[in-house]
Amino acid sequence: MTYGNKLRQRIAAPGTTPLIGVYDMYSASIAADHYDGMFVSGFGFAASHYGLPDIGFIAWPDMLAFVQRLRGAFPQQHLLVDIDDGYVDPEVACHVVEALERIGASGVILEDQKRPRRCGHADGKQVLPLSEYLAKLEMVLATRRDMVVVARTDATDEHDILRRAATLAATDADVILVDGVRTVEWIRRIRDVVGDKPLLFNQIAGGKSPRLSLGELSDLGVDVAIYSTPCLFAAHAAMDSALADLKRADGRLPEVDAASGVGVRASTELLERNIARLRTAPESVNA
Numbered sequence: 001m002t003y004g005n006k007l008r009q010r011i012a013a014p015g016t017t018p019l020i021g022v023y024d025m026y027s028a029s030i031a032a033d034h035y036d037g038m039f040v041s042g043f044g045f046a047a048s049h050y051g052l053p054d055i056g057f058i059a060w061p062d063m064l065a066f067v068q069r070l071r072g073a074f075p076q077q078h079l080l081v082d083i084d085d086g087y088v089d090p091e092v093a094c095h096v097v098e099a100l101e102r103i104g105a106s107g108v109i110l111e112d113q114k115r116p117r118r119c120g121h122a123d124g125k126q127v128l129p130l131s132e133y134l135a136k137l138e139m140v141l142a143t144r145r146d147m148v149v150v151a152r153t154d155a156t157d158e159h160d161i162l163r164r165a166a167t168l169a170a171t172d173a174d175v176i177l178v179d180g181v182r183t184v185e186w187i188r189r190i191r192d193v194v195g196d197k198p199l200l201f202n203q204i205a206g207g208k209s210p211r212l213s214l215g216e217l218s219d220l221g222v223d224v225a226i227y228s229t230p231c232l233f234a235a236h237a238a239m240d241s242a243l244a245d246l247k248r249a250d251g252r253l254p255e256v257d258a259a260s261g262v263g264v265r266a267s268t269e270l271l272e273r274n275i276a277r278l279r280t281a282p283e284s285v286n287a
Contacts, residue, residue: 042084201224
């Protein structure tokens with residue numbers, strides 16, 4: 001079974017499928033111990049790879065290289081990849097989708113923002129004319145073979161949100177995402193207009209959307225939840241705290257609890273599991 005069809009089958013199962021945002025190979029190694037699906041977040045990748053905000057700096061060859069490393073280390077994980085606006089040009093979007101599918105990505109998210117783009121939970125977003133986005137989306141859908149395609153709108157006007165969601169649901173896109181949804185009531189309204197099409201919800205700490213459990217999302221008819229930044233923000237807090245403690249201790253490292261602490265042994269064991277995954281992986285899931 002292909003990676004795309006494996007993810008499609010998982011989305012069709014009861015409940016809400018969680019996909020955890022990862023930003024480098026180490027965060028992915030930790031995420032793989034807890035969840036079977038990853039989301040390659042544009043926010044996290046821009047932050048980790050460039051040290052820049054998620055406003056359009058990502059170069060598609062860098063994203064391809066990262067996803068290739070992820071698929072090599074995690075042959076069984078679902079991998080949903082944020083490709084922003086398809087890197088502006090529809091032909092580039094198709095090339096990237098083709099390459100990602102060869103690498104083994106499970107799916108992509110294609111948004112309708114126009115440049116300068118913004119994080120989906122930021123102010124100041126602007127969207128392409130719907131006809132222009134639909135033309136790009138249709139080219140991507142015609143290019144993919146089995147890969148899951150999530151059609152995303154960043155519309156903020158209430159009438160436009162519902163109009164675009166309904167229009168996207170009528171395409172051959174597999175899943176619909178309205179980013180930056182502010183209330184539970186609006187999740188219900190979007191669920192109604194997309195009909196039977198699977199619905200994705202983006203959760204980001206400090207963002208515009210309500211914090212909801214998987215059970216609550218399932219009750220609302222949400223099929224997929226992406227968690228863009230829990231690993232990134234946890235690492236930010238933990239590193240800041242650890243370095244502040246190190247400074248206060250005049251450079252003396254803390255003692256590591258052998259049973260539960262993270263030191264060289266625990267870190268090495270984590271990374272050795274990636275080698276084990278490679279050795280037990282099937283020759284080709286996409287065959």
